[in-house]
Amino acid sequence: MKKDRIRCESLRGKMMDPAEAAAHIQDGTNLFISGFTAGYPKMIPQQLAERARAGERFKINLYAGASTGDCVDGILARAGVVAWRRPYMSDRVMRERINRGEIAFKDDHLSRLSAQVRAGDWGRVDVAVVEAVAVTEKGHLVPSTSVGNTPTYVKMADKIIIEMSNAEPPGLEGIHDIFIPEDPPYRMPIPIYRTSDRIGKPYIEMDPSRVVAVVSHEEQDRCAVFPEPDDTSRRIAELILDFVRHEIQRERLPPGLPWQSGVGGVANAVLTGFMDDDFYHDLDIYSEVLQDAVLDLIDMGKVRAASGSAMTLSERGRARFHKELYRYREKVVLRPVEISNAPEVIRRLGVLAINTAIEVDIYGQVNSTHVMGSQLMNGIGGSGDFERNGAVSFIVTPSTAKDGKISSIVPMVSHVDHSEHSVDVVVTEQGLVDTRPLAPRQVAEAVIEKCAHPDYRDLLWDYYRRAVRERGGHEPHLLGEAFAFHERFMATGDMKEEAAESRRPIADSS
Numbered sequence: 001m002k003k004d005r006i007r008c009e010s011l012r013g014k015m016m017d018p019a020e021a022a023a024h025i026q027d028g029t030n031l032f033i034s035g036f037t038a039g040y041p042k043m044i045p046q047q048l049a050e051r052a053r054a055g056e057r058f059k060i061n062l063y064a065g066a067s068t069g070d071c072v073d074g075i076l077a078r079a080g081v082v083a084w085r086r087p088y089m090s091d092r093v094m095r096e097r098i099n100r101g102e103i104a105f106k107d108d109h110l111s112r113l114s115a116q117v118r119a120g121d122w123g124r125v126d127v128a129v130v131e132a133v134a135v136t137e138k139g140h141l142v143p144s145t146s147v148g149n150t151p152t153y154v155k156m157a158d159k160i161i162i163e164m165s166n167a168e169p170p171g172l173e174g175i176h177d178i179f180i181p182e183d184p185p186y187r188m189p190i191p192i193y194r195t196s197d198r199i200g201k202p203y204i205e206m207d208p209s210r211v212v213a214v215v216s217h218e219e220q221d222r223c224a225v226f227p228e229p230d231d232t233s234r235r236i237a238e239l240i241l242d243f244v245r246h247e248i249q250r251e252r253l254p255p256g257l258p259w260q261s262g263v264g265g266v267a268n269a270v271l272t273g274f275m276d277d278d279f280y281h282d283l284d285i286y287s288e289v290l291q292d293a294v295l296d297l298i299d300m301g302k303v304r305a306a307s308g309s310a311m312t313l314s315e316r317g318r319a320r321f322h323k324e325l326y327r328y329r330e331k332v333v334l335r336p337v338e339i340s341n342a343p344e345v346i347r348r349l350g351v352l353a354i355n356t357a358i359e360v361d362i363y364g365q366v367n368s369t370h371v372m373g374s375q376l377m378n379g380i381g382g383s384g385d386f387e388r389n390g391a392v393s394f395i396v397t398p399s400t401a402k403d404g405k406i407s408s409i410v411p412m413v414s415h416v417d418h419s420e421h422s423v424d425v426v427v428t429e430q431g432l433v434d435t436r437p438l439a440p441r442q443v444a445e446a447v448i449e450k451c452a453h454p455d456y457r458d459l460l461w462d463y464y465r466r467a468v469r470e471r472g473g474h475e476p477h478l479l480g481e482a483f484a485f486h487e488r489f490m491a492t493g494d495m496k497e498e499a500a501e502s503r504r505p506i507a508d509s510s
Contacts, residue, residue: 005164006214008139014214021161021213022047027058030123032153034130035072036065036310036337037263037289039146041129041163042219045072049079059083063122065148065309065337066110066288066381067091069222077103086122087113088379099375107369110288110382111341114152118183128157133168139208140201143176144168145221146310147336151178151204160206164216171325174202176334192345195258195284196305198333220318229269232398235429237269240394243425243432244352245279253392254350258286260386261354263312266396268293270354274302286351288340288382290332292317298331307333309340341385353390355383357397360451361413362444362464363475364420364435366395373414373483380417387422399428399453407456409447411463412482426451440475441468459485 006012022044025031033041048060061084062076073091076082080102085094087108097103108116116122130150134142143150144165154160179200181187191199229237247253261267271293274280285294285306292314297303311334313321321328339345346353357366358377366387367373369380387393395418397408408428420440426433431450435443448460463485467476 004170005133005166005216006135007137008135008208010208011135011139011162011211011214014211016213016215018043018047018215018217019050021215022051024159024161024212025060025127028060030061030063030126032063032117032125032128032149032157033068033072034065034128034143034146034148034150034153035068036146036148037067037312038221038310039131039144039148039150040064040068040072040221041131041161042069042071042165043163043215043217044129044161045076048081049075052079052081061085061123063087063117063153064089065113065146065150067378071219071222088381090378095376095378105376105379107379109341109380109384110337111343111385112338114149114180114336114338115183117149117152117156125153125156125158127159127161128153129161129163130154131163131165133165133172134170135162135164135206135208136203139206139211140203141206142170142173142203143334144172145313145334147176147178147204147334147340148309149337151180151336152338154204154206155180157210160211162211162214164214166216166218167220169322169325171322171329175325175329175332176202176204177339178202178204178336179339180336181338190339190342190345192339192342193348194305195286195307195349196333200335220315221312229265229272232429233266233269234273236266236396236398236427237273239427239429239432240270240354240396240425241273241277241280243434244392247392256282256284257350257352257391258284258307259352259354260285260287260346260390262356262381262383263289263291264356266356267291267354271297275300284349286340286346286349288337294332295320295328298328303331305333306331307335307340309335309337337382341382343385343389346386346389347391350391351386351389352392352394353386354394354396355387355418357395357408357418358401359408359410359413360395360397360423360426360447361410362447362460363440364395364423364426364443364447365413365416366418366423367413367415368417370415384418384422387418390424393422393424394427395423395425396427399430399451400455404453404455407453407460409452409456409460410482411460411467411485412477412479414483428452430454444475 066088077094098105290308433446
């Protein structure tokens with residue numbers, strides 16, 4: 001360990017091996033870790049899993065910032081040592097344990113977590129394990145490629161274990177902007193008025209006397225690598241960019257609003273779309289996670305500022321980022337998630353928010369987290385923070401899933417994450433519907449006609465028109481049939497065939 005990594009003298013004597021450090025975590029420990037798709041601990045989880053494999057029986061409650069790598073969620077789920085997990089996960093193995101009821105999971109809006117932890121709503125912060133690239137002379141922590149909830153976890157922890165990452169450059173120091181707002185009733189406005197504004201400190205304030213161990217490692221983040229945009233995601237991106245361009249040209253939106261996009265293929269496609277579009281320049285990105293495409297846009301001179309809580313980069317992107325960190329650091333700022341996702345700031349800046357769905361119903365309700373209403377796929381993450389508060393909120397999904405066997409446009413979603421009140425625009429590769437000027441029945445008719453796949457439109461029209469005739473009301477529904485739709489078609493995969501058989505004239509809904 002180089003001395004320039006740990007510049008606080010009192011902490012140099014606390015270096016130890018991971019097994020010795022992990023001994024501070026015992027049965028019933030509330031373990032709070034850094035990590036927000038990146039920047040999560042690597043060594044301590046491995047030690048906990050080894051103890052379980054050796055026969056030790058214990059359970060911990062695991063709290064992170066958002067998703068982590070397999071070497072946290074995956075390895076701990078397989079070891080059977082997790083009793084509770086909050087707030088967000090997307091690991092396959094942990095998902096299976098949660099759906100079997102072996103791990104308790106509570107989904108949360110990410111912007112709210114830090115304040116809840118400070119209020120004691122999550123119990124004591126027994127141990128915080130956090131990744132860093134340096135500790136300052138006064139004992140303050142310089143995080144790695146994510147901030148997430150780490151500032152609050154460090155502030156509240158009884159014991160702190162630092163994992164010093166030698167895989168990330170010390171030159172990350174200065175890229176972070178750490179600001180913890182006062183808690184109610186003393187909270188003042190968060191003073192961010194432009195994406196590039198810095199309002200805090202370049203490190204996390206930490207009491208070094210509560211650090212019980214420092215370990216070092218050479219492990220890199222193992223971030224999800226998203227494929228190049230396919231035709232579907234490119235078409236969705238094209239529809240969104242055309243819509244925003246049209247709204248600006250008609251002076252219904254001001255130019256220069258910041259963009260947010262969730263992690264994944266469509267998000268990459270939207271960012272990639274900016275590269276070839278001369279209409280978009282001097283972009284501001286105010287988001288949660290920054291991906292490789294942000295580096296491309298910076299290289300093209302199209303980004304004025306990019307703000308997030310983490311960087312999720314491919315291996316190639318990481319090497320490029322490290323090599324020219326001095327240049328990217330001028331454009332990029334990493335903040336705590338309660339700032340990157342702050343409803344107040346999102347609304348003030350007028351963020352254009354793009355997030356994904358598993359399914360969308362004909363009235364604009366969105367399911368982002370559960371399959372068939374029961375099986376958890378992942379957490380809601382920060383999508384609610386942006387969808388509820390963005391200047392324009394987009395929900396995107398391919399019109400079908402499972403090679404066309406399942407319609408992503410349904411009569412009624414099997415689980416609600418975002419209500420129609422939070423969703424402005426629904427987009428599939430088939431088309432786009434701006435729901436803002438429409439009444440619910442108009443929304444339903446437009447979504448069926450423009451967003452549903454042609455193979456499923458007849459079934460959706462049949463359901464909707466019969467609901468209008470038989471039930472009426474503001475948002476007509478045939479409740480039994482709405483859920484039977486999922487059971488009969490989505491579970492069996494024969495919806496496409498039934499849709500082809502049902503192409504028959506239907507009485508006009510008026």
